[in-house]
Amino acid sequence: MSLRDHLKASSREERAKLKTMSWKDRFWYIWEYYKIHLLGLVILGCVIYLIATIIYNQTFDDQLYYVVMNNENPSGSDFEEFDQAFKDYMGYGKKDRITADGSVYLDFSQASSDAFAYMTKVSALVSSRELDIIIADPDTFDHYAESDAFLNLEDALPDDLWEALKDDVHVAVDGSGNQIPCGIDISQSRFPQETGVTISPSCCFGIVSNSERTDTAISWLRFIFDQ
Numbered sequence: 001m002s003l004r005d006h007l008k009a010s011s012r013e014e015r016a017k018l019k020t021m022s023w024k025d026r027f028w029y030i031w032e033y034y035k036i037h038l039l040g041l042v043i044l045g046c047v048i049y050l051i052a053t054i055i056y057n058q059t060f061d062d063q064l065y066y067v068v069m070n071n072e073n074p075s076g077s078d079f080e081e082f083d084q085a086f087k088d089y090m091g092y093g094k095k096d097r098i099t100a101d102g103s104v105y106l107d108f109s110q111a112s113s114d115a116f117a118y119m120t121k122v123s124a125l126v127s128s129r130e131l132d133i134i135i136a137d138p139d140t141f142d143h144y145a146e147s148d149a150f151l152n153l154e155d156a157l158p159d160d161l162w163e164a165l166k167d168d169v170h171v172a173v174d175g176s177g178n179q180i181p182c183g184i185d186i187s188q189s190r191f192p193q194e195t196g197v198t199i200s201p202s203c204c205f206g207i208v209s210n211s212e213r214t215d216t217a218i219s220w221l222r223f224i225f226d227q
Contacts, residue, residue, distance in 0.1 A: 061096050063087075064216050066133035067122060068102040069140050073198040077102055082194045089223050090216070102197070106140055132211040133220065135197075138170065141183055141204040145172035150182035150206035156214060161222055170204050182206050189224040 064086075071077055079100035087098060104118045125131035126149065134144060144150065153169065154162060170183030183204040186192070192203055207217045 062130070063090070063092060063096045063098055064132050064213060064220060065099040065125070065130050066101070066135060066217075066220070067104050067125070067131060068100065068197055068199075069104045069106055069134065069136035070199055071102050071105075071197050072200060073196055074102060077196040077198075079195055082191070085194075086220060086223055089226075090219060106143075108140075108143060126208060126210065129210055129212050131208050132213050132217045134206050134208060135186070135191075135199070136204055136206075137199050138183075138202060138204055141170065141206060142172045145180075145182055145206070146175055148175040149209060150180075151209050151211075151214065152180045152182060153184065153207070154181045156207060157218060157221075161218065165221075165225070170202075184221065186221075186224060191224045 068077075079102060083098040083100055087096060090096075092098075104122060106115055106118055108115075122131070122134075134141070134149065136144070150172070154166075157165070165184050166181075168185040168188075169181040170185055171179050171181050172183060174180050174182070183206045185202050186205045187199075187203045192198065197203065205221060207214055207221075211217060
């Protein structure tokens with residue numbers, strides 16, 4: 001008997017055997033004798049899904065990634081419409097991606113597994129040069145400034161934008177002990193108004209020092225004050 005005929009005969013025998021069983025017995029029989037095959041199919045399906053997701057994500061162009069820390073109104077905040085408005089402002093298409101992460105909450109006065117996880121997440125984003133903007137309360141902002149996390153905005157911003165925003169500058173101490181104008185108070189901008197973000201006592205914006213998209217971050221800053 002050829003292999004093909006053998007497989008056909010085996011298949012007929014299995015179907016005949018299953019027909020004589022109750023649904024409960026069928027389930028037990030299939031699981032008992034074919035669970036390795038089923039698990040293999042599940043794993044194969046997960047691998048295919050993962051590969052397809054990776055390939056699909058590679059069709060997008062990441063244009064900006066910003067993190068909002070210690071938002072007091074997470075359930076009432078929505079970044080989708082605001083980010084779409086910025087994409088329209090920049091002339092971006094459907095495959096241009098703006099990522100807003102409003103999940104980060106840090107309290108440096110308390111040691112907790114959640115705080116450690118959040119700090120690790122932000123550190124990983126900075127190390128991989130994925131993160132462009134940090135928005136936080138002054139204390140949290142100053143903590144990252146001490147690690148040289150931000151650009152000197154007096155040097156980085158175009159002259160006209162610096163002149164327009166210099167009264168809202170937040171000065172912080174960097175890792176060398178120097179006071180630098182690395183933040184902008186954006187509490188009165190369209191950003192908190194249109195997203196529902198609430199950060200007390202003020203909302204500080206900074207451009208991450210190793211960002212590869214500083215021009216887009218500057219455009220974002222201009223956008224939120226452009227009424």
